[in-house]
Amino acid sequence: MGSPSGPPFDPDDPDRERRERDTESIPRIDPEDGSGYGSGPPPFEGPAPFDEARLGDGPGFADDSRSGRTWIPDPEAEYQPPQISEDEIAGLRADAAGMAPRRVLPLEDEPSSLVARYLFPTERYRGEWKRHWIHLATPLLIGVVATFVLGYLSGFLAGQDVGGLTTVAVLAWFAVMGWVAWRVADWWYDRFILTNKRVMVVNGIITRRVAMMPLVRVTDMKYEQTPAGRALNYGTFVLESAGQEQALREIKNLPNPNELYLRVVEEMYEPQAVEARLGKEADEAKADDGA
Known part of the structure; x- marks a missing residue:
């Protein structure tokens, strides 16, 4: 018998151990008892077989000669969404300081009769707002001052026996009060609609005036609050559009400007989220009514 081919054995060869390690046979494991079986044939050929008899019996484990055990789902079972507890989503409901996130204010589901006539059937109503009561501060202040001044003047003139001037003072007071009532009525019919x-x-x-701007044309929107506005919770909205002339640009003295700003921006950029939230609130309301 001839000698095996290859380089002669050299005990001082520095690569001898590496070559022996690289050419060492890989031990195989018997799937039955886990013991090695040397260089015998592999336990299986081709893809790993599953226990096909187990597939029709619903969910459970099937034998897999490659990985041991494999989970087989029930093909007839309906999909169940994952159950998430309140503790798992607590972080989404509160910030790092433990404060709950701010939410937009709830609104009526249907527009008032004053607003409904200006909406076409295919658009969805989101809300209407009257201006903040600070809008009436000037006329109300004038009415109060006029009441005191003209009341004192009427009494003084009545004591001087000049009935004609007393009548003039009373008529002036009625005129001022009529102007104040007109401003209050104008405030009542003045609505911001989204x-x-x-x-x-x-x-x-x-004389009715209707000014509008499509949301798709709004390129920028901001609101401004003076120190008094921050204290009393009102502000002025400024809308910028791509057009040169705008029928609607500045809306003064709107209430709850931060919540209103979030609602308008959400409607501009996340209309699907608005629909989902309103749909969920409607379902909850129906469930409460059914209970």
């Missing part, structure tokens, strides 16, 4: 397509301002008692 839909899924546009923002509108409707005002006027005898």
Whole structure:
């Protein structure tokens, strides 16, 4: 018998151990008892077989000669979404300081009769707002001052026996009060309206004025609050559009400006989220009514 081919054995060869390690046979494991069986044939050929008899019996484990055990789901079972506990989503409901996130204010589901006539059937109503009561501060202050001044003047003139001037003072007071009532009525009919397509301002008692801007044309929006506005929770909205002339740009004295700003921005950038939230609130309301 001839000698094996290859380089002669050299005890001082520095690569001898590496070559022996690289050419060492890989031990195989018997799947039955886990013991090695040397260089015998592999336990299986081709892809790992499953226990096919186990597949029709619903969910459970099937034998897999490659990985041992494999989970087989029930093919007839309906999909069940994962159950998430309140503790797992607590971090989404509160910030790092433990404060709950701010939410937009709830609104009526249907527009008032004053607003409904200006909405077309395919747009979705989101809310309407009257201006903050600070909008009436000047006329109310004038009415109070006029009451005291003209009341004192009427009494003084009545004591001087000049009935004609007393009548003039009383008529002046009625005129001032009529102007104050007109301003209050104008404030009542003045509405800021938001839909899924546009923002509108409707005002006027005898002469109605309707100004609107499509949401798709709003390129920038901001609100401003003076120190008094921050204390009393009102602000001025400024809308910027791509057009040169705008029928609606500045809306003064709107209440809850931060919540209103979030609602308008959400309607501009996340309309699907608005629909999902409103749908969920409607389902909860129906469930409460059914209970």
